[in-house]
Amino acid sequence: MVLLTAVSGCTAWAPSVPPSAPTLLAIDVPAGWSAAEAAGAGTRGVGGESLVTWWQSFDDPLMADLVGRALRSNTSVASAQAALRQAQGLRDVAAAALRPTLGGSASAQRGTAGGASTGNRFQLGLDAQWVPDVFGARRDALDAGEAVAAASAASLGDVQVQVAASVASSYLLLRAVQARRAIASDNLANQQETWQITDWRQQAGLVTVLEVEQARAAAAQTQALLPVLQTSIDQTLHALAVLVGQPPAALRTELGTVSNAMPDTLPIPRGDLVLMLDIPADTLRQRADVQAAEYQVAAALARVGQAEAQRWPSFAIGGSLGWSAISMAALTNGASVLGSLLASVRLPVFDGGTAHAQVQVQQAALEQAQQAYRAAVLGALKDVENALVALRGDRLRLASLRMAADAAGNAARLARQRYSSGLVDFQTVLETQRNQFATQDGVVGARADLGNDQVRLFTALGGGWRRVDAQQAAAR
Structure with a gap:
C-alpha cells in the first residue's frame, strides 16, 4: 500500500496495510519531535x-x-x-x-379451452450459475x-x-x-x-x-x-x-x-x-x-x-435441471426430467472507450x-x-x-x-x-x-x- 520512504535525517514508516502494487507515494517523516524536550516530554513510547x-x-x-x-x-x-x-x-x-448461485422454482398450471379442461401441468426446476473470476475483477x-x-x-x-x-x-x-x-x-x-x-x-x-x-x-x-x-x-x-x-x-x-x-x-x-x-x-x-x-x-x-x-473477457457456466409432468406422481418418472448445460463467454469488442475511461476514473x-x-x-x-x-x-x-x-x-x-x-x-x-x-x-x-x-x-x-x-x- 502506501509507503513512507526514509530520507536523510528521517525515519521509514511502514504502513499496516500490505501493498497490492507500488503507489509511487513517498512522505518524509522526521525521526523525532522538535518540541518534545521543550515541552518536558520524553521520546519513548506512552504506555x-x-x-x-x-x-x-x-x-x-x-x-x-x-x-x-x-x-x-x-x-x-x-x-x-x-x-x-x-x-x-x-x-x-x-x-x-x-460463489456459485443456485435457485429453485415450482409451478402448477391448469388450463381450459371452450369450457373443457386441457389438463394440468406441474413443473419443478433448479438453476445454477457460476462466473469464474478468471482475471480477478x-x-x-x-x-x-x-x-x-x-x-x-x-x-x-x-x-x-x-x-x-x-x-x-x-x-x-x-x-x-x-x-x-x-x-x-x-x-x-x-x-x-x-x-x-x-x-x-x-x-x-x-x-x-x-x-x-x-x-x-x-x-x-x-x-x-x-x-x-x-x-x-x-x-x-x-x-x-x-x-x-x-x-x-x-x-x-x-x-x-x-x-x-x-x-x-x-x-x-x-x-x-x-x-x-x-x-x-x-x-x-x-x-x-x-x-x-x-x-x-x-x-x-x-x-x-x-x-x-x-x-x-468474462466467462459464465450455467445449468438447469427440471421436471415437467401432467400430474404430481409423474414428476418422479425419468421421462419428465429436463436438463441443460450452458457455457458462455463475453468479449468486449467495441464499447466506445467506456472500459478505458473507467480505468482512468x-x-x-x-x-x-x-x-x-x-x-x-x-x-x-x-x-x-x-x-x-x-x-x-x-x-x-x-x-x-x-x-x-x-x-x-x-x-x-x-x-x-x-x-x-x-x-x-x-x-x-x-x-x-x-x-x-x-x-x-x-x-x-x-x-x-x-x-x-x-x-x-x-x-x-x-x-x-x-x-x-x-x-x-x-x-x-
Whole structure:
C-alpha cells in the first residue's frame, strides 16, 4: 500500500496495510519531535493502555464517566457504527459474488379451452450459475470491500477519539468557567466590603464622594460579569449533555457548582501522565484517521485492478435441471426430467472507450486517496507539534501567573489594611483589587488551557481507540 520512504535525517514508516502494487507515494517523516524536550516530554513510547484511556490520567471520576457514556451513547458514534455495518454488508455482497448461485422454482398450471379442461401441468426446476473470476475483477471488488470495511472501522475509532476529546474539553471548560464565577463572587464580596468601608469613611469626612462612586462602580462591574459566566456555564452543560446523548438540561444537577475560590485548589483536572512520546512513525500507526486514509488507498487501488480486469473477457457456466409432468406422481418418472448445460463467454469488442475511461476514473480516484492520505499524515505530524508547543508555552505562562496571583493577593490584602488605617488612598486599593481579580482569573484560564493542551496532545498521539478493536470490528 502506501509507503513512507526514509530520507536523510528521517525515519521509514511502514504502513499496516500490505501493498497490492507500488503507489509511487513517498512522505518524509522526521525521526523525532522538535518540541518534545521543550515541552518536558520524553521520546519513548506512552504506555499502550494509558494512551487508549488517556482521560483516566486526569484523575477525575466524573470526567471519565462522562467520556464512557459518550462513547456508548453519542449520536456520531452510533452513526459511525451504522456506517461500519453498512460497509461490512457491502463487503459480504462482494464475497458472495465469487460463489456459485443456485435457485429453485415450482409451478402448477391448469388450463381450459371452450369450457373443457386441457389438463394440468406441474413443473419443478433448479438453476445454477457460476462466473469464474478468471482475471480477478470480483476478487478485486472483494479486496476493495474489505479495505472499505477496515477504513470504516478506523473511522469509527477516529469518531471515538474526537468525541472523547470533545467531552474532556467541554468538561474542562465547564470547571474553568465555574471556577471563574467563584473567583468573581469572592472578589465581589471583597469589593462590596471595600465599598462599605469607603462609604463609612465618606460619612466621617475622611474621603470624598468620588471614592465612594469608584468603589460602587468597581463592584457593579464585577457583578455584571456573573450573569455572563453563568450563561457560559449553562451552555457548556447543554453541550456536555448532548455529547453524552442526553437532553440539554440532564446534567445540571449532576455536575454541580464550585464554591472554592482559591485558584490553585479549584477543581480543574490536570493530566498527571508522564508524557513519553512515541517516535513520529509509531504515532502515525496509532492515529485512527491515518489508518482510515491508508485503507482508503488500498480500496482505491483494488478498484483500479477491478476496472482493468473488466476490460478482459468474462466467462459464465450455467445449468438447469427440471421436471415437467401432467400430474404430481409423474414428476418422479425419468421421462419428465429436463436438463441443460450452458457455457458462455463475453468479449468486449467495441464499447466506445467506456472500459478505458473507467480505468482512468479509478486511477484518478486512487490519486485523490493518496493525496488524502498524505494530508492525513502531515496533519497528524502538525497536530502533535502544535500540541507540544502549546503545552510548553502554557506551562511557562501558568508558572508566571501563579507568582503574579500570589503577589497581587498580598498587595490587595495590604492595601485594604492600610486603607482602613488611612495610610494609602483609595486608588491604590482599587488598582490592587483589579490586579488580584485579573491574575486569579488568569491562573484559572491558564490551568484550563494546559488541560486542553494535554487533551489535544493525547488526541494527536492517536489515543482513545484500539487498533486491534477496529480490526476485530472490521472482520465481523
